Amino acid sequence: MDRNVEAAITLKLERDYGDQSVWERSRLESVSALSVKHARSLDGLSSCPNLEVLVLVGCEISALSDISGLDSLVSLAVEDSALRSLTGVQQWDLSSLRVKRNLVEDLAPLTQLPGLRRIDVTGNPLSRASQWEVIPELISRGVEVTSSLKREREITLRLHAFGLPFSYYRTSAGFRLGRPGLHFSDDPEAGHPFIEPDEMDALLTGPLESVRKDVHGLFSREDLMWPKGDGEIHGMVSP
Numbered sequence: 001m002d003r004n005v006e007a008a009i010t011l012k013l014e015r016d017y018g019d020q021s022v023w024e025r026s027r028l029e030s031v032s033a034l035s036v037k038h039a040r041s042l043d044g045l046s047s048c049p050n051l052e053v054l055v056l057v058g059c060e061i062s063a064l065s066d067i068s069g070l071d072s073l074v075s076l077a078v079e080d081s082a083l084r085s086l087t088g089v090q091q092w093d094l095s096s097l098r099v100k101r102n103l104v105e106d107l108a109p110l111t112q113l114p115g116l117r118r119i120d121v122t123g124n125p126l127s128r129a130s131q132w133e134v135i136p137e138l139i140s141r142g143v144e145v146t147s148s149l150k151r152e153r154e155i156t157l158r159l160h161a162f163g164l165p166f167s168y169y170r171t172s173a174g175f176r177l178g179r180p181g182l183h184f185s186d187d188p189e190a191g192h193p194f195i196e197p198d199e200m201d202a203l204l205t206g207p208l209e210s211v212r213k214d215v216h217g218l219f220s221r222e223d224l225m226w227p228k229g230d231g232e233i234h235g236m237v238s239p
Helices: 003-017 025-029 108-112 128-140 150-161 197-203 208-220
Strands: 033-037 053-057 075-079 096-098 118-120 144-146 167-171 174-178
Touching: 003 025, 003 033, 108 128, 128 144, 150 167, 150 197, 174 197, 174 208, 197 208
Parallel strands: 033 053, 053 075, 075 096, 096 118, 118 144
Antiparallel strands: 167 174
């Protein structure tokens, strides 16, 4: 069992039942919601077979086939992770799916979920077919769709074209850059620099190696860790 999966299950059981040295099967079967961070393997999730809500943050998951034995899932979130494929999503009767800031290109498998009510695919390098065919089809079915707007989506695709599997996305505080999965960071949901679209466009116009170096360098710049004009609040001097 992955140690982070084990830690998540232990925390949940301790909150529900208090400290215990042995997990009773009946108590594992009572777990209906679980949040897991930074797991490099999803081994052990099947020990909670009645999960209905699962949240995976910053995990090394490439396909939904990595999750098995959870027939009761109705809500799934995979965020800031290495998820590439939604193939197999039809194994669940999901009403909600959040896959923010992953590496997903093809949304076609979502058309096989008749009970789907809402999805969030923000920060993924979606294909043209997914953007212009699948998303409109889902909306026509009444699915609430949240996705990146054109500018963020295009920058994300340009980053991937440079061999930088990153996510460029917009929040209420500004535009940010993330590195999904555990390849570049042990804490991939944190440390996302704020950088405006025009600045990103300027960075993505040079030679390949220069672009890669400059983009990677953004994550070590303390002055980009807060929205512009917010530096004094955090004891910093705005550039």
